[in-house]
Amino acid sequence: MQFTPEHLESYHRDGYVVVREFFSRNEVDLLYRVATSDDVITSKSYDRIDAAGLKTKLALWYALDESIYSKFARSERIVNAVEQILDGKAAHYHSKLMQKEPRTGGAWEWHQDYGYWYKNNGFLLPEMLSVITALTPATKENGCLQMIRGSHKMGRVEHGFAGEQVGADMEKVNEALKIMPLDYLEMGAGDTAFFHCNVLHASAANLSDHPRWSIITAYNLASNKPYKDVHTSSYTPVDPFKGDLLTEEIVSISDQADFLIK
Numbered sequence: 001m002q003f004t005p006e007h008l009e010s011y012h013r014d015g016y017v018v019v020r021e022f023f024s025r026n027e028v029d030l031l032y033r034v035a036t037s038d039d040v041i042t043s044k045s046y047d048r049i050d051a052a053g054l055k056t057k058l059a060l061w062y063a064l065d066e067s068i069y070s071k072f073a074r075s076e077r078i079v080n081a082v083e084q085i086l087d088g089k090a091a092h093y094h095s096k097l098m099q100k101e102p103r104t105g106g107a108w109e110w111h112q113d114y115g116y117w118y119k120n121n122g123f124l125l126p127e128m129l130s131v132i133t134a135l136t137p138a139t140k141e142n143g144c145l146q147m148i149r150g151s152h153k154m155g156r157v158e159h160g161f162a163g164e165q166v167g168a169d170m171e172k173v174n175e176a177l178k179i180m181p182l183d184y185l186e187m188g189a190g191d192t193a194f195f196h197c198n199v200l201h202a203s204a205a206n207l208s209d210h211p212r213w214s215i216i217t218a219y220n221l222a223s224n225k226p227y228k229d230v231h232t233s234s235y236t237p238v239d240p241f242k243g244d245l246l247t248e249e250i251v252s253i254s255d256q257a258d259f260l261i262k
Contacts, residue, residue: 003081007194011085015152015199018185022077022192023133027245029189032135032213034068035097040255045099046262051167054106054205060096062231063258064238067251069095073217074241078131081194086127086221089237093117093128093218094260100143100213105206107143109167113218114197115159116166122228126156127221128197134187134214141208145185145193145201148176152196168200176200231258 001021010017035041047055064070072078073095082090099105114126138144154176157168185193195201197218206212220226225235 014149016195018193023190044259050106056106057099060260061257062094067253071241076240076242079240082219089222091220091222093220093234095217098214100206107205108203110173110202111168122226125224127224130218132216133192136213138187142212143204143206147183148200149181151200152198
């Protein structure tokens with residue numbers, strides 16, 4: 001599938017858009033196989049505990065390299081779509097592998113990504129978005145993303161801590177849910193969602209027998225240079241990868257990829 005003008009219109013109206021089969025099943029199966037057997041990803045992953053004490057595991061890194069993960073983040077089809085949305089050159093802020101294991105994967109509280117990128121990292125403008133691709137099916141049962149449609153138009157909401165996570169002011173969330181639709185983003189492997197940094201989103205715990213793995217990359221408009229963040233990738237234009245993920249040599253990630261340490 002290609003990112004179309006209709007997708008762009010939906011994104012700006014709703015705060016997010018899902019593009020079905022944006023990546024082929026073979027492409028995401030390859031990335032999933034690499035990720036689940038990757039010793040570096042395993043060693044660099046850490047737990048985030050939700051308000052109920054359940055854990056979601058993730059690995060997050062800032063630097064781009066020649067690994068399969070970076071080629072995925074630099075994929076021409078993603079970069080082209082992101083640059084249409086941002087109306088300018090895209091920079092890579094960070095990538096992360098979300099790992100919600102069966103029966104134990106925790107919830108993510110209601111939040112906006114910009115809620116803490118603004119405060120903790122010093123991005124003055126919300127010219128940012130995230131792109132999530134499902135590596136395994138995402139369903140209501142295994143804790144798929146939930147979006148409050150149109151909530152990006154509220155602007156930035158104040159955030160505080162919920163467990164080990166940063167959560168949005170629940171008074172604002174509950175009022176938004178009274179007037180805006182709640183959407184469950186059920187996705188097949190290879191489906192990709194683009195979502196605004198101010199859209200309110202959450203996910204429930206994975207209480208199913210099936211894992212929910214996804215790769216999420218955050219992008220920034222290259223001119224939106226933060227005044228606190230030290231990662232140069234966040235304002236360096238991405239060099240798109242134009243090759244074929246299925247025929248390229250598989251290079252795993254380096255332990256020098258500037259991983260976030262909990």
